Amino acid sequence: MKKTYAQIVKQIQVLQQEADKLRRDEIGGVVARIREAIQHYGLTAADLGLSPKVAGSTTVAAKPAAKTRRKSTKAKAAGARAVKFRDEAGRTWGGIGKRPQWLRDALAAGKTLQDFAVQ
DSSP: OOOOHHHHHHHHHHHHHHHHHHHHHHHHHHHHHHHHHHHHHTOOTTTTTSSOOOTTOSSOOOOOOOOOOOOOHHHHHHHHOOOOEEOTTOOEEOSSSSOOHHHHHHHHTTOOGGGGBOO
């Protein structure tokens, strides 16, 4: 007997629910093992790369006060620009000025600007 579209959609939904439950169960086990390792080794957020750390140190320390310099207005404006395009590697472009090489290469390979548009 041939399955109908509605039967296949229902089967997909049942499988998705089963997959979601299995994923939650597996994540629970992974998190428990990670917590155990963190506690056993006395790891900190900095050790795991989850917070800023001073070079050459595994603990977070206050950075010495740096000399303050005024940024030019142009530099401030450039830093405040919204990202309009991003690739899988995390490289970004704000859409102003010359297109970066990574984007030109991707466009030459057949991609479109829409493929990189940030939503």
